[in-house]
Amino acid sequence: MSDLAALRHVGLHVAETAAPVLGFTLLYATTSRLPAALAAGLCVAALVAVHRLRQARSVWPAVGGFALTAGAAAVTVLSGDATNFFLPVLLLRATVVAATPIMLLLRWPPVGLAAGVLAGKGLVWRRCPPRLRAYSVANLIWVVAEGALVANQARLYLADRALAMGAFKLLVEVPVHVLLAVLMWVVYRRMTNRPCPCEGVHS
Template sequence: MSSPNESHEPTEPLARGARLLGGDEFSFAAAIGGPRGFVESILPGLVFVVAYITVGGFKVPVIASVGIVVVMVVARLVQRTPVTQAMSGVFGVALGAVWAWRAGDAGEYFLPGLWINAVYLVGVLITMAVGWPIVGVAVGLFRGIGTSWRKDREIRRRMQWATLVLAATFGLRLLVQVPLYLAGNVTALGTAKLAMGIPLFALSLWVMWLLVGSVGRPQAPLDQPQPK
């Protein structure tokens, strides 16, 4: 299960999700990276949206979002806590900042994230198509059952459904956010990205865990012997 001090690179939410799916219990706190991790994950995007609404343009929002990441890293260094926790979304912020700055358009800040979701969606669907749903692979790895789940048709079906939930998460983001990007509605796009980021992913993880959480766990006998 995720520790509060783990890295939050772009792939970290997926890795954290895999560990949660392989655990015996589900924790929404762990799914969002803990209270401070959650704040550090959404703060750069929130600052960007607020700066865009109040100031406009692209320079101030971009500088503000990058600046808040620097502040979070410095705060971690001063407190001598792991810096990796403050790195939530740093890659996405940096890539979005460069994209928006080069294009001179605040809306371009969100384009890399749309492409990343599209790549994830295609990758997840491919694992389903070839019969190795990524959720099944993750559960097998983190629960120590290897590929034994593939021998049971019912379990394979549940792994496919859970993986479909993951694919639907990426697909829903694109379905909502791409039209907003094309319409140039930066405020709505930024708000949607925040709402459909960690909160939506945590909810999706919970649904996936409900589908596969019991796989590979020892089952208690239905009829317990009665003491004499």
């Protein structure tokens, strides 16, 4: 997979991840009925999972995405609180944000790991100092922006503002994540504008 193809893949992943939130938020905003909103979110998550499987992509994103939405729905039903629909993903993202600085100090930038999987090149980039440095810088950009987004969602969660959480994710987080992907790709390409001898070809 080329760098541009990987970038498109990230954009598609962002859209697919946001789709269940869109279904949930729209139904809850228009009906104020939590069961209907949860059903909408689960239906959209199921459609996304089927789409991922039909596109011959890995089964794990399809199963994992639906399982995460189903878990969120279960937590929401048990608590009766609409904000808890966003809690599992919020906790997952907060964990990743908290772990990323440690990974960067260990010279294992998560962005590099993800890119290696998407591009089908594994850990080859770790043998090339310019690639490792570029992924670390790109990951630093990501963790700062993602940390700010997660902090705002946590603030809205603590204020019990479910609709605001959904609107923020759809209207702010989705565009920011797409822009972040583009910015990180540009930074990576500028920092690795020469072939790395250990890779043989420019990736």
